[in-house]
Amino acid sequence: MIDGLLFDKDGTLFDFRISWGRWAAGFLSSVAEDPGHADRLGRAIGFDAESLAFAPDSPVIAATAADIAAALAPHLPGQSVAALTARIDETAGAAPMSEAVPLRPLLSGFRAAGLKLGVATNDSEAPARQHLAAHGITDCFDFIAGYDSGHGAKPGPGMCLAFAATLGLDPARVAMVGDSRHDLEAGRAAGMRTIAVLTGVAKAADLAPHADVVLADIGAIPGWLVGLRS
16 A cells, blocks of 8 residues: 655654754854854754754754754854855764664665655755765665755655656655654645654644654554555
8 A cells, every 4th residue: 555655854764853953052053153142043943952952843843954044144144044054054964863763674674565765855965865875774765855956845745746756656655754744744735645753853742633643753664554454
């Protein structure tokens, strides 16, 4: 019943708070004039450096690098959104990602079962590829797209539809897997099934209305697939 799985990256393949909390703290310190300024920049993007916690509406969670830059720019006189976006992309690519579950064996199992796999992220494509390569899993995916790959950003369905079209899949036989409403809304707009996971910031109650199933993490997907067949 499922021929393909399309994954969000941050908060889905990789644990969001651990991975991006460390990056945000370091990035804001690097562009701030002093610790107080870094705190103000954190508030502008819904981030607390002490706890590495993000507010539910933080643009870091599901928006693009350009959106994060736009939120920071008013607090960084003399720095353009374009320059900040480039700096975010440069540092984000080197950010150490923490796997939500051991990825290589899980993804290899999906491929052995004949599933097509893809990544659709609101991150830029270049740092997304750097993160996948750093964990040795780029070859597990048949399709990798970021918000700047030409298909638009989520919650628009462009990346989802491009995955299906590129691999000749019926969207109804694909599941979009993500940790945010943006991911799930994109999947539903494309006519896909939707799987919510709780390795991001959103709670189960926030995601359940937009998902066919809510799982603790992507490691529970094989069991869900077995249930579909039974």
